[in-house]
Amino acid sequence: MKAAVVTTLGQPPVYQDFDLPSAAPGQQRVRVTASALSQLARAKALGKHYSSSNSLPLVAGVDGVGVLENGQRVYFFGPIAPGGALAEYTLVPAENCVPLPDDLDDVTAAAIAIPGMSCWAALVERAQFVQGETVLVNGATGASGRLAVQVARHLGARKIIATGRNPAALAWLRSAGADVTVTLDQSEDALSQALAPHFAAGVDVVLDYLWGASARAALISAAQSLPDGKPLRFVQIGSISAAEISLPAAVLRSTAISLLGSGIGSVPLPRLLHVVAQVLQATVPAQLQVNAEAVPLAQLAEYWDRADSQLRTVFVPG
Numbered sequence: 001m002k003a004a005v006v007t008t009l010g011q012p013p014v015y016q017d018f019d020l021p022s023a024a025p026g027q028q029r030v031r032v033t034a035s036a037l038s039q040l041a042r043a044k045a046l047g048k049h050y051s052s053s054n055s056l057p058l059v060a061g062v063d064g065v066g067v068l069e070n071g072q073r074v075y076f077f078g079p080i081a082p083g084g085a086l087a088e089y090t091l092v093p094a095e096n097c098v099p100l101p102d103d104l105d106d107v108t109a110a111a112i113a114i115p116g117m118s119c120w121a122a123l124v125e126r127a128q129f130v131q132g133e134t135v136l137v138n139g140a141t142g143a144s145g146r147l148a149v150q151v152a153r154h155l156g157a158r159k160i161i162a163t164g165r166n167p168a169a170l171a172w173l174r175s176a177g178a179d180v181t182v183t184l185d186q187s188e189d190a191l192s193q194a195l196a197p198h199f200a201a202g203v204d205v206v207l208d209y210l211w212g213a214s215a216r217a218a219l220i221s222a223a224q225s226l227p228d229g230k231p232l233r234f235v236q237i238g239s240i241s242a243a244e245i246s247l248p249a250a251v252l253r254s255t256a257i258s259l260l261g262s263g264i265g266s267v268p269l270p271r272l273l274h275v276v277a278q279v280l281q282a283t284v285p286a287q288l289q290v291n292a293e294a295v296p297l298a299q300l301a302e303y304w305d306r307a308d309s310q311l312r313t314v315f316v317p318g
Helices: 039-045 106-126 143-154 167-176 188-201 212-225 269-283 297-303
Strands: 002-006 014-017 027-036 063-067 073-077 089-093 097-099 134-138 159-164 180-183 205-208 232-236 257-261 292-296 312-316
Touching: 002 297, 014 297, 027 073, 027 106, 063 106, 073 089, 073 106, 073 269, 097 269, 106 143, 106 205, 106 232, 106 269, 106 292, 106 312, 134 143, 134 188, 134 212, 143 159, 143 167, 143 205, 159 167, 159 188, 167 180, 180 188, 188 212, 205 212, 212 232, 212 257, 292 297, 297 312
Parallel strands: 134 159, 134 205, 159 180, 205 232, 232 257, 292 312
Antiparallel strands: 002 014, 027 063, 027 089, 027 312, 063 073, 073 097
């Protein structure tokens, strides 16, 4: 079969032949119909994610949509190594397959699963979000952040504050459920001041996709502006801006800020799969939107390094 094969860590995968997998008891062989090139898939394939494997060769791709041998359409996560999702076929533990709603197409399902899972799990599983709370999404103009705004609105947030750099994307977010948008195209001190009145009015949950200077500005602003004793759950999801920050200790001592992380390892896999099922079931009735482009897997080399935070590349057979 054809697959996106990683032969050297740090180097992009190559579209080439790979042995067709045979299923063992407890496994499902999936004919892959769509698999998104997520940040997670790219980082694991390049050996840069904390869950990456150093055993080569392997097939790239962590999740996707496909058809089981009995004809059932499913979303799947965590293919069995050395297999991966960016292939014509893959092996998956049977418990890692989630049935797809009939009205949800394969490309949309593949594109929305991981970003939907990341924000839904961060809100519900980690922050224990309660309907009527106020949510701030830091880094809301990328595909994941845009979806986080929609999911927060769907789950009943009272007020949503969104930060980002792209003016057109910020305008779209206001039409998609954000009550307030704040540009990140300003100094750290100016950003902290811009966020201050929103924290003073009360923010319950921050979903942070960036880390770096904007996360530091938000944390300092929260410490200075939150009402006395007001709890804030700050959930760290992605580190697009930076892997580390320098944070004054007083930020955590002077206020009721809880720092949390959400990702593989912080939420048990069965719970993540439960969240994915909720996202997939909600996509059509809640009109959740994600921008996706279907691309033949044979064009892997052309699309692997394309970085468009607002458009998700979804590889399909061909």
